Amino acid sequence: MSALPLHCPHHEAGRCGSCTLLPTPLTTQLARKQEAVAARLADHVPSVAWQPPRGSAPWGFRNKAKLVVGGTAAEPTLGIRDEQGRGVDLRTCGLYPPDLLPVFDRLARFVTRAALPPYDLARRRGELKHLVLTRSAASELMLRIVLRSEAPLPRVEEHLPGLLADLPRLRVVSANLHPAHAAVLAGPTEIPLTEATLLGMPMGPVTLRLGPDGFFQTNTEVAEALYARATGWLMESGARTVADLYCGVGGFALHAAHAGLEAVGVEISADAVRAAESAAGDLPARFVCADAADPASVTAAAGEVDAVLVNPPRRGLGADLVAALAAGTQRTLVYSSCNPATLARDLAGLTGWRVTRAQLFDMFPHTEHAEVLVELRPARLSA
Ligand SMILES: C[S@@+](CC[C@H](N)C(=O)[O-])C[C@H]1O[C@@H](n2cnc3c(N)ncnc32)[C@H](O)[C@@H]1O
Structure with a gap:
């Protein structure tokens, strides 16, 4: 991991402030983050429980680009908006794998060819709000085209074959209709534009499947390490059955099932449950759409584990x-x-349990965000 200061032209020019920790070297960022989470959790996590943090690559780690489209159809910007609401082009953002740069250029050409006017926030005019591109570790792509209305759909459909020919690894495309003038990424209606509606996301020994909506860990390499570590801890506990609560598309459950545990995932999003089920294949994992915050629903879904x-x-x-x-x-x-703050609150309520191991995963380098994995064992056994 580099101990040198990190440079980003967008950050240095004041065009983008997302990576708040730049230009601090990654080794320093990680050491400070470790100190901060250890201090935040000191009442619950003994210092000997901490394992060395799992760092990230400094650049190219993001598997998802959420691009605000600005400018004009003839000259679109793909990136973010500045304080005046004008588009800022961040196609060369270093967080994305370098092989996405030509893909972004082709998407910009598609916007021009299909004459899709970017949505103008101030005037509330225009049609194209966002392009959301997901890249799997096998370099396959999923594109979500977020539109204000159905009006430009015929032009999208007319030019889609050209885009698919330009981008042979583009597997899944959908249009999302987002009529509201609201600061959220997408709206309620999803229209599939390709036969495939799920993208295969190889992660260590399993291939997860992801639809256009829903949560996915954005740093593939660090997420793989997180799933592997959690599975290792579960196996070492001697457990044979596990409930994965808030399972999303099943990352933890499917890794545990691959290692031989019988797993049940509980998740509120029906789309995510369908994606997890379709990824399970012959693995001993099943998924239930239910409210994980409600203990009765969890017991009904998972039984004794x-x-x-x-x-x-x-x-x-x-x-x-x-x-x-x-x-x-x-x-x-x-x-x-x-979120270490809510983790600390929840650990305080888990009386009868004791934290035995903890590890920081640098899922979001260059930001203050921290992903923390903790293992708890019954206090009566581990005292
Ligand atoms: C941080 S994500 C974790 C996803 C998954 N574990 C993974 O590694 O990809 C949280 C998940 O909780 C789900 N969720 C939110 N509220 C929920 C609830 N009350 N019951 C069940 N799932 C919920 C969200 O849809 C999201 O998929």
């Missing part, structure tokens, strides 16, 4: 789930958190 793994959104676990887990009789709990 030896281990529970949770990976909630930033808000953390609900109080009811924390209370139910605190009273649980599992061999182990594994908690993967993207």
Whole structure:
């Protein structure tokens, strides 16, 4: 990992402020992040429990580009908006794998050929809001075209064959209709434009499947390490069955199932559950669409299990789930958190459990964000 200051022309020119920790060298960023999370969790995680942090590559690690389209149809910008609402082109952002640059250029050409006027935030005019591009580790692509209305769809459909010919690795394309003037990425209606509706995402020993909507860990290499570590801890606990709560498209459950555990995933998004089911194949994993914050729904979905793994959104676990887990009789709990503040709150409620191992995963280099994995064992066994 480089100990040299990192340079980004967009950051240095003040065009983009997303990577708040630049130009700090990655080794320094990681050491500071480790110190910060250890301090934040000091009441719950003993210092001996910390394993060395898992770092990231400095550049090229993002598997998803969420591109705001600005400028004009003839000269679109793909990137972000500045404070005045004008488009800022970030096609050369270093967070994306370099092989996406020619893809971005082809997308810009598609916008021009299909005469898709970018949405003008101030005037509330125009049609094309965002292009969301996902790249698998096998370099296959999924594109989501976010439009204000159906009006430009015929032009999108007319020019799509040309785009698919230009980009032979483009497997999945959808149009998303997002009529509201709201600061969210996409709207409620998804229109598939290709026969395939899911992109295969190879991750270590399994291939996850992902639709245009829904959560996916954005740093493929670090996510692979996270899934492998969690699976290792589950296996070492001697568990044979595991419930993966807030399972998304099944990353933890499918890795655990590949290692021989019987897994059940619980997730609120029906699309994510369908994607996880389609990725499971012959693995001993099943997926249930239910509210993971509701202990009764979790018990109905998963029954009695030896281990529970949770990976909630930033808000953390609900109080009811924390209370139910605190009273649980599992061999182990594994908690993967993207928010040390809610992790600290939830660990405080998990009375009867004790953190035995913890590790920081640098899923979001150059930002303050930290992904932390902790292993808990019943306090009576591990004291
Ligand atoms: C941080 S993501 C984790 C996804 C997955 N574990 C992974 O590694 O890709 C959180 C997931 O929780 C889901 N979710 C949010 N609220 C939920 C709830 N009440 N019950 C079940 N799942 C929920 C979201 O749809 C999202 O897929």
